[in-house]
Amino acid sequence: MDDRFRIYRGNSFAFFVRRFTDGKTVNVLRNTGEQSTVRVGHAVADLADVDVRASGNIVSGLDAISYETIKSIDLAPDSYDLTVTPSGATTPETIKAPGTSFAAGSETTIFAVGQFAAQSIEPVVIEDDLRSVATCKTKSAAC
Numbered sequence: 001m002d003d004r005f006r007i008y009r010g011n012s013f014a015f016f017v018r019r020f021t022d023g024k025t026v027n028v029l030r031n032t033g034e035q036s037t038v039r040v041g042h043a044v045a046d047l048a049d050v051d052v053r054a055s056g057n058i059v060s061g062l063d064a065i066s067y068e069t070i071k072s073i074d075l076a077p078d079s080y081d082l083t084v085t086p087s088g089a090t091t092p093e094t095i096k097a098p099g100t101s102f103a104a105g106s107e108t109t110i111f112a113v114g115q116f117a118a119q120s121i122e123p124v125v126i127e128d129d130l131r132s133v134a135t136c137k138t139k140s141a142a143c
């Protein structure tokens with residue numbers, strides 16, 4: 001396996017090592033100049049359309065999200081004070097997520113789940129890894 005990589009001038013990169021419960025690791029190289037991909041899914045059957053707000057302002061592209069819909073946008077990597085409200089309203093804040101951080105090159109899906117009537121809505125956050133997976137044509141453990 002060739003473990004070399006090329007870095008082009010003008011790009012900055014961050015190197016991450018993820019460890020799994022089976023003891024294996026995977027190395028991830030991310031371009032720190034990239035945006036963060038954020039997907040929001042509405043899975044609360046008894047709640048009308050919602051808006052995602054950052055510091056009180058509607059996030060463009062994450063507004064009027066209807067039940068069973070997922071919307072996706074790219075955001076600048078940063079920390080955001082996020083809330084979810086019924087579309088066109090500032091209250092009630094059905095989800096409050098202050099200090100939510102998105103790293104450069106990250107891919108995150110957030111589902112709103114629960115029941116509005118029972119006041120049990122909560123976010124389920126999934127840090128996605130949508131990179132291609134290498135496959136082998138042989139059945140041996142080593143490729």
